[in-house]
Amino acid sequence: MSKKDIRICGLGGQGVIMGGMIIGKSASIYEDRYATLVQSFGPEARGSECSAQVMVSDEPIAFPYIRKSDVFVALSQGAYEKFVHELKDDSVLVYESELVALDDRVPAGAKRFGIPGTRIAEEDIGRRIVFNMVMLGFLASVTDIVELEAMRRAVSSSVPPGTEKFNLEAFDKGYAYGLEKIAS
């Protein structure tokens, strides 16, 4: 049984939940596997910390809350501080390299993949809003949570009609960046 526990955390507005939802959709709809997503927010309507716990599995998932994460996507320093302890020696840490500074709390064996996602979204696509798509593409390349195609289909079916193109573009940018990273 292949099961992956993924934590995505960042600030409101970074598209954290949407990101988690696309992973869940990819798995449960486009791969006919199972997924759960549990979300949490601060009390503020805006600007508060926001976290998604995503689980993807071949079998139904009873308990949707993460004890240790297989993959942790850290999109802000606060997020990193809060959940770095969840990492295991074989976890994958994906982070926004211009917003998050790592330290020695990352387990030695954990893989780390940083990407300046905000800048890529702003500079390459010209829209800060696709930041989460960049991150998703990147994630797709550096992990094997779900198939690339399932993920791309989930992106298309999740974004507002008419915006598929540039969202996928952002996704692909992130994916490409990841491939480079791995290669390097």
Added chain:
Amino acid sequence: MSKKDIRICGLGGQGVIMGGMIIGKSASIYEDRYATLVQSFGPEARGSECSAQVMVSDEPIAFPYIRKSDVFVALSQGAYEKFVHELKDDSVLVYESELVALDDRVPAGAKRFGIPGTRIAEEDIGRRIVFNMVMLGFLASVTDIVELEAMRRAVSSSVPPGTEKFNLEAFDKGYAYGLEKIAS
């Protein structure tokens, strides 16, 4: 232990509850004995049947609901029909003789005392409203539920200030009528 269970029943507007209350007051306040009063009405705000269950005793009364009445004051035909079955062989039946027609349901041994209370109130006092006082006075004379003086004090303290005089007058009329009745 001397305990008396008294049922007073008539139509709304005849002062049934007030009558019961005066008996209860007499016993509990002016004789320092015990009394309870339980009342019931129909759903109409006016004109419906109205009944008071009064108990007077030397000791505290646990159960304030009448099974068999020692005294039954029937002020309308409907009242009579409804509660005549509560009478025992040694009960006292007091009734408004112009409103209630007795029949063979009254136990043979029960004492019966009729008085045209409405007419006395209207003709002798000139106020229909004191009808219940007439009945109370009559009751006081033909039964020994409470002492006469206690009852008169209860009347005084229960009627609106300024009306004591004609209320007591009515009471006394009823009392006198009762004495006559007994004598005859």
Added chain:
Amino acid sequence: MSGTPQNPVEKLLRTERMPHIWCPGCGIGTSVNCFARALEQANIDYKNLHVVSGIGCSGRVAGYVNVDSFHTTHGRAIPFATGLAMARPEAKVVVYSGDGDLFAIGGNHLIHAARRNIDMTVICVNNFTYGMTGGQVTPTTPYSAKASTMPYGNFEDTFNLPNLVDACGAVFVARWTIYHVRQLTRSMTKALNTPGFSFIEVLSPCPTLYQRRNKLGDGVMMVQYFKERSTIENGANTADVALGFQGDIVVGEFVERERPTFIQNYNTRMEQVLGDAFVPYEGVK
């Protein structure tokens, strides 16, 4: 007797429940007479007439009319009627209740239904008191009048019902007393024929409680007061029709305005935005 003519109200009544519980000289029944006549005049199919009441003496109306009728909870006739009106857009829904029910506990529902212009006619029997519970003060009890919870005379100010309902956008607002049986009938007819939220205040005697406590005599005396102190002023500014204790009474049809009903608004808007994707709302089919 086949030849005997019938009182027009008879057809509307659950005759097996007569006589009703209302007191001698209570005006609620009089208003029901007018209502029965109005139904004839407005040509209402009884099958499509639904009467909803809250709790109170006036709230008993729903129990006496021989149409689909609903005796709900205290103050909540209007939201029940709202749901009913939504399910049955082709029906005429009438809320028949008391001043306390509609304006004390039920005030919020009333102002919101008026705002939304829910298609219903609200008939408020205003007897200046809570009859059913024994004569307590209501938001319509005039200043200085006694009530069981105002033993020394009411010291609160009242609502001016037509003004309040007007401020919320009711499409038809009228006030009559039960002396004005013909006019009341005519206004009821108009209300029944007006789509949207219409409101009629009916001043009515409560001899048993309000009048007795205030030494105002019997039903007839109250109606006589209504007769003597009422002035008809159709179109009067509702701000000017407030009532005082046994004071002058302005009666009439005060407001008539046109506004699309809630369901019309819904259908129009959705049609506009969703076009063909919209399935026009028709309630129960």
Added chain:
Amino acid sequence: MSGTPQNPVEKLLRTERMPHIWCPGCGIGTSVNCFARALEQANIDYKNLHVVSGIGCSGRVAGYVNVDSFHTTHGRAIPFATGLAMARPEAKVVVYSGDGDLFAIGGNHLIHAARRNIDMTVICVNNFTYGMTGGQVTPTTPYSAKASTMPYGNFEDTFNLPNLVDACGAVFVARWTIYHVRQLTRSMTKALNTPGFSFIEVLSPCPTLYQRRNKLGDGVMMVQYFKERSTIENGANTADVALGFQGDIVVGEFVERERPTFIQNYNTRMEQVLGDAFVPYEGVK
């Protein structure tokens, strides 16, 4: 730094609770600035100032002001404040809450408190939506504006808040936007100094929900709209000040009338009827 001057609002704040939870560009805080200044101008002793809120973003005001303050239940700030005002007649009781809280669920309490002329000042932050719960429609959401429960644009009509409150007899009624900081401050001062039920509607941006959903830009853009489309009309007929979607706004002090407060009415009446037997009501002693 002892020499550093202090923001007048500082004294009013529970500073240990700053920063507050309101969004960037939300207008609620701006209104609190005005409130702080008004307290100074009205010369209110903080010890005798009590703030009561319901639930909502605006309802959080009670939690941020460093006076006796009560965060109650949704829609019920006014009845809580009524009890408080009864217990503390010498205090100034202010109800600070949102449009949904005061006029949706809380509508009945509001109209009754106004009718009774309870001595309180009600400040209604009208952001045209339920902020706290994510941007649903309220009785003030303009026609055609989108809301999370009106995804295709609102099809209901709104309340005209000043008109409704006026119809219930409020002694002071004003409307400003948070652009009108000085005028708002002045009206708040006036309200604080006016015994009885005073009411101020404050139009305020909700960039996060109302504006985002309606593509109306950020806080500044909304305040700019307030600036551009507002006309001051003191004494305007409240019936004429209804609002439409991004339409013209009439602001000003609309109503000033004199009426004895609830407690004054009580004391006067009881004195009259009971004479010496009456113990004048003074709340907590």
Added chain:
Amino acid sequence: MKADPKAVNTGTHFIDGNEACAEGAIAAGCRFVAGYPITPSTEVVEHISRRFPRLGGLFIQMEDEIASSICFQGAIWGGLKAMTVTSGPGLSLMMEHVGLAAITETPSVFVDVQRAGPSTGLPTLPAQQDIMQARWGSHGDYEVIALAPNSPQECFDHAITAFNLAEQYRCPVFFMMDECIGHMLGKVKIPAADQIEVVARKFTSRPAGEFEPFRIYDGDQPEMVRAGMGHAIHTTGLTHDERGYPAMNPQTQDTLIRRLRNKILDHTDEISIYEADQIDGSDVTIVAYGVTARVAEYAVHLARKEGLKVGLLRLTTLWPFNDRLIREVADNTKSFIVAEMNLGQMVHEVERASRSKIPVHLLDHAGGGIIEPETFVKKIKEVVR
């Protein structure tokens, strides 16, 4: 503290439970009542509205029960002793504010004169159907105190108890009358004011800045405060810390909610008022409260005349439920009959608390009238056989 002599109607009276309750509240120091008329409770507020103007008190008839049930809490935070009064339908509307009183620890008395339900039911006729509602009717976890008087005298006496418990435990206290007791007249002796023990509100004497309104300094309850004392207090229905500030996390929730529960449950024995009569060695013990306890007393008297060994346990305190008491009684009797004017409410608690040591029988009634003593005796015989 003693009651205020100017307010106490010392003497012997023949009055109904509703009036006695009003007099008890007055004697206990209640000077503010917010209510909304409803049969069969209305006489309480009617009596209050007659009495208050002579006592410096204020009755306000609010627009509904929701308003009443929070208005009086506003007055309490303003420093007054206060109550609200209603019956079933009104009580249902008050439920949200029972929870508010619980979480803000407002010393609040809710009087419920029970009629038969559900819904509008039988407005003028008795029942005891709101027992579980008083305990469980609001959302969330909380505890309450509930008392059931069984005579006009107890309506007076225990109205005072209710106010005193509210002050001691700072929680919602329900005064669960029933229509029979509310409308029954009986002898009520009102003692001299100096014979009436009244728990004064324990206002903090700590200076502003050094006082947190939801902190326990000593004892089991935080110290009370009122608006206008200069403490700039804050109360909220949100989960809050000891200053009263919202603190929206499970830890604060755990601390707060458990404290609110324990401050009552830890004192169940002190709060519990009951009468046990000839239980030891009995074949059956009747458990009853309110008017049903009066019927039970009579039925027990009849049964004993027939030589049956019947015990009687009358509960005056309904909540917190006294598990220990029931367990102890269960050790000394052979079976229980729980008699109540409902289809079985308190019987659940007796079943649970008695841990099935002995059989628990229910003598129920759908409401609208009392359980007839004959039915009672029949049931006793059935059980004893």
Added chain:
Amino acid sequence: MKADPKAVNTGTHFIDGNEACAEGAIAAGCRFVAGYPITPSTEVVEHISRRFPRLGGLFIQMEDEIASSICFQGAIWGGLKAMTVTSGPGLSLMMEHVGLAAITETPSVFVDVQRAGPSTGLPTLPAQQDIMQARWGSHGDYEVIALAPNSPQECFDHAITAFNLAEQYRCPVFFMMDECIGHMLGKVKIPAADQIEVVARKFTSRPAGEFEPFRIYDGDQPEMVRAGMGHAIHTTGLTHDERGYPAMNPQTQDTLIRRLRNKILDHTDEISIYEADQIDGSDVTIVAYGVTARVAEYAVHLARKEGLKVGLLRLTTLWPFNDRLIREVADNTKSFIVAEMNLGQMVHEVERASRSKIPVHLLDHAGGGIIEPETFVKKIKEVVR
């Protein structure tokens, strides 16, 4: 009857429990919703408000929960299937109308997405604290049905069950979600419309004049009718006879109230939905519902890995409480742990129903988060020892 294919969103979805609940209601034929926003339930009505205009349905956001909770009953008597949706504070406000639905036998679905209380509590955080309220929150005696789904899939499936039960039993049906389940996304398979069994409303076919709306002709329920069918029906919250007319006497009360109770309790077994896993011979059986049942499943899995003999009884139907089931389980296990996100509500029923045959332990939580699986396992070990 089968669901309407035009309305059913057949396919595989990754949605949260709230949205799934809305879709389930739609599939069940619900075409009218009256609601008032409240966290964490609002997404249900938000989703409904997006979907209904394309389905001929109508969502109305009422002025408050009181209005919502009777407005939808009006629509039901008008002939629609309808529901209302809320969370704790709103549910407290609906209590009067739960009783109305019970006494008028209105097939009504109340959705409650539970958050932590009491009062405003923790509006965004989970709890299971409204369980007893659903049963006892309104005044008077009545019975309800309550279901607790434990996944988005069950939110869809059992929303349909809830509507079907409402039609079958004509009573208030509570759909007791919790914040975790409401806001958790998961895979939801929505079957084709012809795979979805929907109980159609059983409208009478008796002609006007020959039909009494509260008479039992056959079966256990009266036949339904709607306004506009020409029957001139009358409904009232007062105690009423079979025509629906007020009849204010104890006899009618007794007949009516007992029938309303029995029509549900007599069918407890049919209504009861549960899952029992490895109970026979277990040392301890966990009883849980809602999200806690998911945690329990995980904890049981962990415990079994350690060789512990743990059974799991998951209740989907909470009310009517299945005493028989608990008694049977008690015969086959050595102890109970009732786990719930409250300070002990359902545990009272388990204690009562199990008749103390075996020990009943409570694993409680004050709300605001789930019971951690580690705590769970620890408790299991403590009990098994």
Added chain:
Amino acid sequence: MESELDAKETSSSSKKKVKGTVYITEDRCKGCSFCVVFCPTGALAMGGRLNHKGYHLPELANPEKCNGCDMCGLFCPDFAIFGVRLKKKETKENA
């Protein structure tokens, strides 16, 4: 003040000399005398007869005055009386 309609009603009847009569459901009557007082022609009077509930009943004291306008029917709160116009020459059988 007299209301407009009221006046009209009276005058119209006097112009045309319409004839009418009333029907009474005696057991419903509660003796409020609305019908008597508000009959525009003074055709009714409270009579000495009581119904089974003891209420005084109205009677058509001046049958010739009755124009069948049904004001009595409109006013009667107990649905106990109503007036009808008689066709010309028609006589009433059950007064």
Added chain:
Amino acid sequence: MESELDAKETSSSSKKKVKGTVYITEDRCKGCSFCVVFCPTGALAMGGRLNHKGYHLPELANPEKCNGCDMCGLFCPDFAIFGVRLKKKETKENA
């Protein structure tokens, strides 16, 4: 439309040439720019600096224009800025 008061404020300041300055509590600022936009003299501008929450901070870009009218303080929804008048010749220490 310009509101009356607003206009007054501006003109009065220009007549008297009052001087003023502002104080900013940076950690409270949420960068809404109300202060900048509604400063009647244009004394403020959004600066490049971010606070710890990442919000852009306003700054007194044209200190000479500031008249200390405190409109910024009135407008600031976060209680993060306020203006004060400087006494003649007073200089501000902590800009």
